[in-house]
Amino acid sequence: MSNGIDDKDEAMSTDTTNEQNDHNDQNTGNDQDAKAAENGIESLEFSVEYDDAGDADETPAEAVAAAAQEEPASSASKESEEQPGANAAADETDANTAATSANADHVDQTMQLVKGATKGKGQKTGASDGNAYAKTNHRLDRQVRDRVLLKSYPTFSLNHVTTTARKTGRHMLDDLSLAFYAGTLYAVKVLGDEEDPEQRTTLMAVMGAFQLPTSGEVMSKSSNFTELELSELRGHRLGLVPQRYAVRGDLDAEGNLLYAMNGSGRGFLKPKPVVAREMLQSVGYTGAAKGKKVSELSLLDQRRVAIARALCCDAETVILDEPTKGLDEADAAELLDLLRRIARGRDPKRVVIIITSSDAVADAAQKVYDLTD
Template sequence: MTLASRIDRVLVGGGSDDILLKTYPTFALNKVTVAGPKGKVNILDGANFFCYSGHAYALLISDDPDSGITADAKRRALMGVMSGLTTPASGTVMNKSANIVELEPVELRGHRLGIVPQLHAVQPKIDAEQNVLYAMNASNRNFLKPKPVIARELLAKVGFSEATSGVAVGTLPLVQQRLVAIARAISTEAEVLILDEPTRGLNADDEVTVFAALAKLAHTGDPKHCVIVLTASREIAEAADTLFEI
C-alpha cells in the first residue's frame, strides 16, 4: 500500500476547495532565481509554483547531473528564499499580495509563515507545552485564551500523544518531536506551513503519522492551512495533493 493510500485511511474528511475564485495564491514563487557561486550556474533558475490554503503540496527536489547542482543545494536555496532569509537574484516570493522581502521579520515569521527546519525545530531541553509557548511568546501576538491552554490544544490537534509537561522533548521518540515542531509552527496562526524533510529518519508508520497530521491541517478546520513540504523522496511527495518537481 502506498504512503498516500495509508494516509487516506487514517484521515477524517478531505479537502477539495475550489481555488479558481481566489484572487491571489496563498504562497507563490514567481520565476525565482538564486545565483550560484561567482561564475557558476544558478542554483534555482526561474522557479515557479503557486500554492493555496486547503491543500498540501510537495516540492520534490532532485540532483541535476547536467549542471552539477545537488538536491541539497536546491533545498537550502528554496528554504532561504521561502522563509525570507535570502533575497532572490530575480523574481518574487509572495504571500498573497505581499512580497515577503518587504515584510518585517516579526510579521513574516511570527504571523504569516510557520517554518519547520530540519535542525533546531524544537528546544530539546524543555517539554512540549513550553516548546509551543516559546514560539507563541516570540511572535508578539495577542491570544484570546490563556496560552498554556492553546498550547495543549495545538499539541492535541497534531496528534501528539506524550505528556505535554514535565518531559524534555529531546527524550521523546523522533516522531513525537516532529509533531511538537508542527504544533510550534501553527501556534502563531500562520496560514502557510513550510517544512524541510519532515519525515526524514522516520519509519514507515511514523511517516504516515506526520504526513497525515499535515494533510489534516490542510484539509480540515478553520483556518485551513497551506502546507508545503520539501523532500527528496518521491513516495513522500506523491502523498501530497500536488507535486512540483524542482
C-alpha cells in the first residue's frame, strides 16, 4: 500500500518538475526572442519530431537550412530595390574611370613623342616619332594662329585719308594710307612750296589735328582722332614742331616748357621746373643765362627748345615741319642726329615724323613715304 502511494507521489513530483522545466524553457525562449527583436533579428520557429527509434527526421532540417539561405538573399534584393540609383552610379563611375584612363593614355603618347624628339646625343630618334612630333607641332601652331589674333596697331596712321579743297574741289590728299611705328625716324617727302604749297600745309594740318579729313581716318594707335579730346591729342599724344610759332620768343627756354606743361592739364611725378631742365639738357640745350629770351637764341638752339617743348608732355608721336630749314649743313646734320636718337630711345618709345621737301633730309630717315609722284 505504501509502495503504491510512494510511486504515485513520485510520478506527481516528476510531472511537476517537467512542467516547471517547460515553463522555464518557455520563459527563456521568450526572453531570447525579445532580445533578438530589440536587435532587429527575426527568430525562426521550428520543431523536430523524433520517432520511437530515436532517429531525427532530416526533412525539416533541410527546409530550415534553405530558409536560412533565402533570408540573406531576400534582404539583399530588398536593399537593391530600396536603392534604384546604385547601379546607375556604378555605371557612371565606370565611365569616368574609362575616360580618365583614355586621357592618361593620350598624355603618355604625347610624352613619348616629346621624349623621342629630345633624346640625348648618341641616341637615335625614330623617323616615325620625329614625323609625328613635327605634325603635332604644326597642328598646334595652326590652331593657335586660328584661335588667337594678335594685332599690333601703328603708333600713328592715316587710313584712306582724302582731303578736298572746298573752292576748287581739288584733292590735296587722295586716299592716303600711311603707317608709323615707334622706334623709327620717318620722312614724308612732299612737293616744295614753289611747286605746291598746299600739299605740305594740308598734310601738317591733318596730322596735327588742326583739320579733319574729308574722308578716312587719322589714328593714334587704335583710337580715331574724332574719338579723342583735343586736350588729350595735343597735350599728350602729339608733339608738334611747326615752322612758325613752335616757341614763344618772349619767354626763355624753361618758360616755354613750363607754358606747355601747364596747358596740358597733366600731372608730373617731378616738379615741373625739374622736368623742364632735364628735357632741355636731353636735347643738348646749354643756354648759360637763365631768363634769356628764345628770340635771342641761335636758330639751332631755337629748334632744340621747340623739340624739348614737343617732348615735355611725353608725346608718343613727334611731327616736325621742315625742321632743318634755314640751318647750315653742319647744324642740319646735328639736328637730324638728335631726331634719330629720340626715335631710337626706349623710355619712352616714340615715333618721329619729318615732313620735308629736301632729298638730303629724306635720305637721313630710316623710312621714307614719297608723295611727290
